[in-house]
Amino acid sequence: MKIISTSDWHLCGGMDEDISKSLVQIEDKATQVMPNLIVIAGDIYHRASDPGGRNPAAEHIQRLADIAPVLIVRGNHDAPGDLQILSRLQAKNKIWVHEEPSTLVFKESADHIVAVHTMPWFTKSRWLATHPSESKEASDRSVGDLALQYIQTVILNTPGIDAHILVGHLLINGARAQNHQPLIGQGVTLGQYDLPEAGLFAAILGHIHLKQEFTSPRFFYNGSIAALNYGETPDKYFSILDTRTGDVEWIKLNTIGRWQIDIDWAQGIPKDLDPDHLWIPNSRLRINLKIADGENVEYTKHLIGEYFEAFKPLELDIRPQLVPKTELRSLAIASATGMIDKLRAYWESTALPDEAIQNDMIQKLSALEEMCVHEN
Numbered sequence: 001m002k003i004i005s006t007s008d009w010h011l012c013g014g015m016d017e018d019i020s021k022s023l024v025q026i027e028d029k030a031t032q033v034m035p036n037l038i039v040i041a042g043d044i045y046h047r048a049s050d051p052g053g054r055n056p057a058a059e060h061i062q063r064l065a066d067i068a069p070v071l072i073v074r075g076n077h078d079a080p081g082d083l084q085i086l087s088r089l090q091a092k093n094k095i096w097v098h099e100e101p102s103t104l105v106f107k108e109s110a111d112h113i114v115a116v117h118t119m120p121w122f123t124k125s126r127w128l129a130t131h132p133s134e135s136k137e138a139s140d141r142s143v144g145d146l147a148l149q150y151i152q153t154v155i156l157n158t159p160g161i162d163a164h165i166l167v168g169h170l171l172i173n174g175a176r177a178q179n180h181q182p183l184i185g186q187g188v189t190l191g192q193y194d195l196p197e198a199g200l201f202a203a204i205l206g207h208i209h210l211k212q213e214f215t216s217p218r219f220f221y222n223g224s225i226a227a228l229n230y231g232e233t234p235d236k237y238f239s240i241l242d243t244r245t246g247d248v249e250w251i252k253l254n255t256i257g258r259w260q261i262d263i264d265w266a267q268g269i270p271k272d273l274d275p276d277h278l279w280i281p282n283s284r285l286r287i288n289l290k291i292a293d294g295e296n297v298e299y300t301k302h303l304i305g306e307y308f309e310a311f312k313p314l315e316l317d318i319r320p321q322l323v324p325k326t327e328l329r330s331l332a333i334a335s336a337t338g339m340i341d342k343l344r345a346y347w348e349s350t351a352l353p354d355e356a357i358q359n360d361m362i363q364k365l366s367a368l369e370e371m372c373v374h375e376n
Contacts, residue, residue: 001108003165004030004068005039006238007206008224010077012053013046015228018256018284022225023060025253026238030067033240036108038064041206041222042075042121042169049082058089065091074099074120075169075206103154105161114243115161117154117200119147119168121207122188147188148198155199163201163243175208175221178232195219202241211237217248225253230260230286256314257283265291265300269307280311287318297322339365 006026009019030038044057064070070093074083080099087097096104098118106114147170155164170188172195192214195203202218209232211223220239227234234257240249257279263269285308291300301318308316340362 001037001106001112001114001163001243002033002035003037003039003204003241003243004033004035004238005041005167005204005222005241006225007041007169007204007222008043008075008209008228009040009057010043010046010224010226010228011057012049013228015226016053016056018226020056020060022236022253022255025251026225027060027063027067029238029251030064035068035240036106037116038068038070039116039167039204040070040072041167041204042073043077043206044072044075044086045078045082047077048079054085058086061086061095062089062091065089065093065095067093069093070095071104071116071118071167072097073118073167073169073206076121078121101150101154103158105158108243112162112244113160114163114165115155115158116165116167117151119151119166119170119188121169144189144191144194148190148194151195151198151200164199165241165243166195166200166203166205168203169206171207172205172214172221174214176210176212177208178210178229201243202246204239204241211235211250218246220248226255227258230258230284232258234258234283258286259283260286260288262288263290263304265289265295269304277311280308280313282312282314284315285313285317287316289318289320290323291320293322293324 004026009023011019040061045053049057061070061072070091072083072086072095074080074097083097083099087095089095099120101120102118104116104118106116108114151166155161158164168188170190173189173191196215196219200219203220205219205221208221209224209228211221213220218241222238223236224232225236225238227236234255236253236255237250238253239251241247242249259279261270261273287304287308289300289304291297297320301320304318305316343361343365
C-alpha cells in the first residue's frame, strides 16, 4: 500500500498563491503514482476559514480525491468544525475528516492489511480544568500518557493487522522548528521512542514546518508545503510511504522563497551578500531598512529597490525603520554660533535641500539679520 502524505498547508494565511503552486505539484505526482491513500496531517487552514481559503482548499482536495481516497485530520490552526464541509465534496473516492481519534482499516490484498489510526490536535485544557491542583509538568505527562495508552489500546483491539500507521497532529519531544530550536507546545507531547514502542509501524505527523525524521525514516514530519514566513527555508517536501517495505520516498517541491535582509543605511548595502544573488530571482524579498530620522527615505528606498529589482524578485517589500536623531541634532545645532551656522547644522543632521534652495534661504536669513541690526 502506498500513502502520499502532506501537512501544514495554512491556507487563509495570505500565502495561498505559493501554497497552490505546491499543491499542483503534489497532484501531478499523485496522478503518476496512483497511491492507495492520500493523507493530510492537519492545518489545512491558518485560521478560521473564509470563502477565499475554502474555495482553493475544496478544489485541491477534490482533485486529490479523484485520484485516491483522502484522509484529513484536524490541526491546531483548523477551527473546530471548519473541515467537515470538505468531507461532503463530490469526488471519485472517499474523503474522511477526523476531528476525533479514530481508526480506518484498509485491505490492500489478502496478505496485507493496514490500520490507520488518527490523532487530531487536542490540548491539555480539559485535563487542567478537571485537575486544577496538577502542575504543568504533571499535566504534560498525564495527557501524553493518556494519548499513548489510547494508541496502545487501539492497536491491541485491532488484530490481524500487518502495519499500524499513526496519522497525527502533535509534538514529538525534541522536534526542531525552522530555527532548529526545540519546541514546547500546548498540545500532546510524546517521547521519540513512545510511538515505535507502542507497536506502530510508522507515524505521519503534522504541526512542525521543518521536514525531519526520528527513531527511523518511517516516523516523520513532512513539514509545511511552502515557505510560510520570511527566513523560513524554501526546501519543502512531501512523501510516499510504502507500507509493505517501510521505504519512504521524499519529493522536493519547487517553492517560492521568502527572504529577509536587514540593511543599516549608514553602512550601505551589505557587502557579504551572495555576489550572484541566485536566491533572489522569483522569490519574495523583504528589506528591513534601518535609516536615520531625517534622511530622504523615499530616495533611499528607490536606490535599494533599483539595486535588488535588477535580480528580478517576484516581490520586493522595503520597510523603513526610522532611528531618531533628536539628541544628536540638538547637540549639533546648540554648538553652532550664529543663525546661518545653526541652519547649516540642522541641514547636515537631516535631509539637505538642493544647493539653490540653501543659497536662497541663507540670503533671506542674512537680509533679515541686517534689517534687525539697522533697526537696533
